[in-house]
Amino acid sequence: MCFSKEVEQPLKSPPDATGAPVGRRIVLGMVGLGALGIIFGRTASQAVNSTVATAAPGLSGVLPGTGGFRIYTVTNGYPEYNVDKYRLTVTGLVSSPLSLSLADLTELPQTGMTKDFQCVTGWRVDDVPWSGVLLSDVLTAAGADPSAGALRFISFDGAYTESLTMEQSLRPDVLVATTMFGQPITEEHGAPVRLYVAPMYGYKSIKWLSGIEVGKTVVPGYWEERGYSVDAWVGSSNGMTDEPIT
Template sequence: MTRDAIPARPGDGDGEDGRGTPVGRRVVLGMLGAGAAGVAAAPFLQRAYDSTLGAAAQKDPTGLTGLLPAGGGFRYYSVTGSVPHKDERTYRLTLDGLVRRRVTYRLDDLRRLPQTRLVRDVQCVTGWRVPGTPFEGVRLADLLDDAGVRPEAKAVRFTCFDGAYSESLTLEQARRGDVLVALRMQDKPIGHAHGGPVRLYVAPMYFYKSAKWLSTITVTERVEPGYWEERGYDVDAWVGRSNGRDDAPTT
């Protein structure tokens, strides 16, 4: 069952998992710019996304493969050299911490829960945007209610099966109706390069908050800065109102 979508607002969303330090990724991209044309010309990168571009993206933390045809406007970032693949048999999502009961979900378990579909712009803090991108999944608030959040809880921490990435939200932010544990993107199952089979989707924040390859949701006493916050990004990543920007759309 799919719930009614929350109306889209121009500019909501954001780009993939980050950019290194606030200056570092731009420096790297500048250094690699001269080579980008040569990479773009490589014939094998023009084949189908799932079989070739997606695989190349996993070896390209700079995101340059996202500039190629079939990239769909996305830049593909990973903070590790490789990420294991999870499927119907091996994927598990655990919700633990300051809850009344620890819960573990399989993919089928998540699919059986009420689904919410959102259509928003994906907006990266580094500047690129993919407009009108559908995401579908379970509202994080529903999973928190299912586990029973304890009174002393104030925040939620997310960790990922790449073994390195993490993110956090306040409990109030996590309970928003536009924060999903996403199973589908662009009306199809989320592929590995996009953080599948399950990723976080925080619609009103820059996309580094939408952690890929989600494996654990932990309810905590305080917000713990995530991977990119520890490297200079804002903890509260509202689109247009954070990370030195003041260009939020009028709503």
């Protein structure tokens, strides 16, 4: 299969190398199927995902990419936290720096929204119910300077950071989320508090949120330093053309 010329050896083909070339057919068949899969895989994967999600939702956690979130961590496992000691700090260009416990967060105006979560790697989870405090409400509580240019978000996993401009931060679809699907956010989704930036790719929705710094200019976050777009609008960044989220 690799080289057709045999010069140094007197023996030609081995005697048991007779019969139909089934091996070659399998290899070529797989290459053909693979090519079809690459071309039509997007449609197929949506069909497979929704079938598995309906027929056997329990399998979603085990099978590749079936109707659910994929969990990406950049550190060793999930960062640990203590519900009682957890604080979300808001510092920088603010008139009253905050250190919010989970109870403090529940006392701020609560907002819910049901919107999709779109990952830059191609998967999307439709209609996720989120709730928490609008980022703009947190910024109001802290007396953030509206003319400050940017926000920097810090995760207590020790590595993950994110950024938004002030204008983006004040949108009504950017949430400091404390629940998903009506339940407190689970560990793998960034417990106890994560950001949810609805109109942008998922990497902007930083998990395990513990700090918000109001500053003058945008400091690119963890993924942005690794080549992803800073302004990560779904469908018009990162070279992607996904449908906008709904």
